[in-house]
Amino acid sequence: MRRPTLRQLASELDLSITTVSRALAGYSDVAHDTRQRIHQAAKKAGYVPNSAGKSLVTGQTGFIGLLLPLSDRPQIDPFFSEFLAGLGEGLQARARDCFLATVGPAQSELEVLQHVVESGRADGMVLTRIGESDERVDYLNERGFPFITHGRTLNDAPSRCWVDTDGETAFATAFEELYSAGHRRFGLISIEEPMSFRHFRETGLMQAIQQRNDATVSLAIGRTPRFDPAARARAASTMLTSHTRPTAILALTDEIGLSILEQAAALRIDVPSELSVIGFDNLPASEWVRPTLTTFDQRVRETALELGHRLVDLIDGTSGSGQRPAQHLLDATLIRRGSHGPAPGVRHEYTTGN
Amino acid sequence: MRRPTLRQLASELDLSITTVSRALAGYSDVAHDTRQRIHQAAKKAGYVPNSAGKSLVTGQTGFIGLLLPLSDRPQIDPFFSEFLAGLGEGLQARARDCFLATVGPAQSELEVLQHVVESGRADGMVLTRIGESDERVDYLNERGFPFITHGRTLNDAPSRCWVDTDGETAFATAFEELYSAGHRRFGLISIEEPMSFRHFRETGLMQAIQQRNDATVSLAIGRTPRFDPAARARAASTMLTSHTRPTAILALTDEIGLSILEQAAALRIDVPSELSVIGFDNLPASEWVRPTLTTFDQRVRETALELGHRLVDLIDGTSGSGQRPAQHLLDATLIRRGSHGPAPGVRHEYTTGN
DNA sequence: AGCAGTATCCGAAACGTTTAGGAAGACTAA
DNA sequence: TTAGTCTTCCTAAACGTTTCGGATACTGCT
Incomplete structure (x- = not known):
């Protein structure tokens, strides 16, 4: 049982192919009842225009x-x-x-x-x-x-033409949130690949830091290949065991953020009391882990x-x-969850070092 | 700049459309050097056959x-x-x-x-x-x-024609694993929708239970709409607070399994010492949570x-x-992680009830 | 020289659709 | 009545490809 074509429909109705085509396409030069007859027959036969034929003449594929x-x-x-x-x-x-x-x-x-x-x-x-x-x-x-x-x-x-998420503003916002909470020693774990979202998120953070113009603010940067879980864990662990461990770490992605949480737990560093972590992406897993991961939602859909x-x-x-x-x-919207909070008191600054 | 067509190529080479087409399609009735000339010209012009034209005549779209x-x-x-x-x-x-x-x-x-x-x-x-x-x-x-x-x-x-994951065997395996670990009071949290994977997983479990023919084995069943997180949590919590709380719960999906872990944590029921949970799907999140979720991998890819x-x-x-x-x-492969273990001792059976 | 066989090429139709450019008839206005 | 205007329909070409059924010229053989 082959699919009905315009030709079949036309001969069935004793009309030309043109008229059937134009009726179905909604042109006005078809009499009202002819149009109705055509529509009825088309529906009855289950006619659907063949897309290859259409595409060939219109040059569009849909x-x-x-x-x-x-x-x-x-x-x-x-x-x-x-x-x-x-x-x-x-x-x-x-x-x-x-x-x-x-x-x-x-x-x-x-x-x-x-x-x-x-x-x-x-x-x-x-x-x-x-x-x-x-x-x-x-x-x-x-x-x-x-x-x-x-x-x-x-x-x-x-x-x-493009549509993008404003990672620049997002990371500036994250910095401000953490700065206001008393954090001064910052960390950023970023990726190695020169993706443009990396550029904008990093730039946003740098500019926000510059704008504060506070000499007590420091920033440690780590990088990891984007899709290597082991390397991710190493990068997190390296930053967490550094002599001057940050009190707040921004993760370029949630995958990195989750990895930081994991390493922190392994190192018995309490989140959020000793360490704040903010991610980016709002992965499903960021809601399931404990503490839950504060992150940005991109509204991907x-x-x-x-x-x-x-x-x-x-x-x-x-x-x-x-x-x-x-x-x-x-805009990316900040989803405030359990992985960030006020900076640990200044008194503790030197006791938490490794 | 429009895309080159067969006709253009043909006139350029002083050949017929047919010959060019057949040369490119690899037919044998084209002289060796003609074929070469054609291939060269095609490559140079960046010729790629128009798929609408092809599709129209072959009836295949690709x-x-x-x-x-x-x-x-x-x-x-x-x-x-x-x-x-x-x-x-x-x-x-x-x-x-x-x-x-x-x-x-x-x-x-x-x-x-x-x-x-x-x-x-x-x-x-x-x-x-x-x-x-x-x-x-x-x-x-x-x-x-x-x-x-x-x-x-x-x-x-x-x-x-179909390809499917053997959920029947998987759930039987899970039951056996838990039964051997001493569990006798089982729970199953399933979904409400009549998906066929539900049928097979449930059947696998039931048959495994029957086959054991052990009167001390009990099974409590809960159901939840598949995509409603709140209902999922309620179903988990209901089963966990029941008078005869199971010591081992099979979750039809990881999402349900994760929900059970979450509710267990909220109710201060320790996993895996007081409760074993096995999921199905091997979601990324099942690796991130603590304890990690034992589950089946479907090898979706x-x-x-x-x-x-x-x-x-x-x-x-x-x-x-x-x-x-x-x-x-x-086959689905059982990924043994942290959410299952030996059944709690019989002594504890009545002290853990809520 | 005549013939079959082979290697190489081509003309034309077909796939199903859209649309430009009419044509025929009916109605309108003078 | 006649020219003009609508309304309604149609013929034919075009889109780019594949493929059937030859056509032509050359080879080797008798």
């Missing part, structure tokens, strides 16, 4: 591509399902579907991206995990292919929904009319 | 659809990214792409499924979250559309990879030659 690297590390992205849910919701509202361009371990993302773009499988692209500079962005820019990114590079033109809408605007050329700016920065 | 419900609950599926990674990897190896058919809150999955199938956007479908009986499965069966499921219904024909390969086999008709059976049951 697909949005999402570049998905399949590294061998276990978790792709902790909030990936959230992201997908938001994106899917946004795209569905605009009658598009999402397709996953998977990047195998042996391929480069750029390679896959080029193939997708050139084969015309997608009308637009969504890119995540943006680096401080990003060859994928450069390629699509040059190619003139519609795309949007979750995150920005360090040198985007003002017209380049919302972000991705926005991303979808904006990309379709871009493709349809709707964004030219200027209702929304091309770039959109969303 | 896409596999994955039905993705966008419920309003925050996390779609804890291991969703894992699943996607595996599926993507499998499909990529077979030169297919994965597309996401998102189901909005207002739509039914069946409705979306029908639309995808009838519009010819996909060559095959992957279904997850299978119910004990499932209208989506019925529809696709009847429609004769290629599909595979992660999970099985309670009445699948032997030829119906591996499962999904298998799923992808088998579906493509099915589509290509390769599975007819009978190298692999249509149905495949994978």
Whole structure:
């Protein structure tokens, strides 16, 4: 039982293909009762336009591509399902579907991206995990292919579409929160990879420190490969056993934050009385651990929904009319939980050292 | 700058479209040096066949659809990214792409499924979250559309393709492990939804209990809606405060297991000395909590990879030659962690009651 | 020279849709 | 009556690909 086509419908109704097509598409040059007959027959036959045919003539596929690297590390992205849910919701509202361009371990993302773009499988692209500079962005820019990114590079033109979470403000806020609570010896455990979110979060912290202009504030920085749990634990442990252990540590991600909590427990350092930790991402696990992890929520779902809408605007050329700016920065909201608190009293400063 | 087409390539090379097409497709009726000229020109022009054109004539899209419900609950599926990674990897190896058919809150999955199938956007479908009986499965069966499921219904024909984790054996194993450790008063916190994995896990437990044929074994059963954290907590707390509190509780999922650990901590019931808990899923959080949660790992990624390969086999008709059976049951592996241990001594049985 | 066989290429149709550019008839206004 | 304007419908081309069924020229053989 093959799917009904326009031709079949037309011959059944003794009409031309054109008329059936135009009736279904809602054009006004079809008589009212003809239109009704057509709609009835279409519904009865279960007619759904063949997307390949349509795509061939319109040049649009109705697909949005999402570049998905399949590294061998276990978790792709902790909030990936959230992201997908938001994106899917946004795209569905605009009658598009999402397709996953998977990047195998042996391929480069750029390679896959080029193939997708050139084969015309997608009308637009969504890119995540943006680096401080990003060859994928450069390629699509040059190619003139519609795309949007979750995150920005360090040198985007003002017209380049992106949606990002304001990590800069978030980390400044975190610093202020902790500074006000009396903390002066700070730590930051960051990642080694030059992702742009690292840049912004770090910058936010640095600027906030500078702005305080308080010589008693110190900052120790540790780095770890992003996806190596053992290295993460080492970085945390190193900072926690240092001679001048910080009283407050900012973790670039929750995974790092959880690792710090774990090492602190192992070293019998009480959180939050002896040590404050603030993470970023609001992973599910950050609610399950004890103490619970204070962190920032990115509202990933919302972000991705926005991303979808904006990309379709871009493709349809709707964004030219200027209702929304091309770039959109969303606030991260601080989720105050159990892993931060007032700094330990100055008296204790030298007794807690290792 | 539009993408190069076969026609352009052909006229450039002073050849017919046919020849260029056949050379690129690897047919043998093209002279060696002609073939080389064509390949060179194609590479130079960056030619990639237009997928709509190809799809129109071959009737294949190269896409596999994955039905993705966008419920309003925050996390779609804890291991969703894992699943996607595996599926993507499998499909990529077979030169297919994965597309996401998102189901909005207002739509039914069946409705979306029908639309995808009838519009010819996909060559095959992957279904997850299978119910004990499932209208989506019925529809696709009847429609004769290629599909595979992660999970099985309670009445699948032997030829119906699926890959599933053996929850039956897993729960029997868990029971045996605990029984051998001296536990006799068991609890099970299950879900309310008639998902088929619930059926198999419960059945596995029941059968294991029956097989022991030990009158001193008791089983208390609690149920909670799958995605309601508050109800989950209530169910856990109810079982933990019952007059005859179990010494070992099996949680149908890790989310339930984590909730039990949380409630136990709140009630000052020590795990594992007073209570053993075993979950299922191996969520990331189960490693972060203290005590860590003993649970089963489903090897989601591996499962999904298998799923992808088998579906493509099915589509290509390769599975007819009978190298692999249509149905495949994978073992879940017990990850022994900190939340289970020997049963508390009989002496304590009546002192721990609430 | 005549013939079969082979290597190499091509014309044309087909897939299902959209849409530009009419055409035919009915109505309106003078 | 006649020209003009709507309303309603249709013909035909186009999108880019694959593939069936030849066509042509060359080879080797008798």
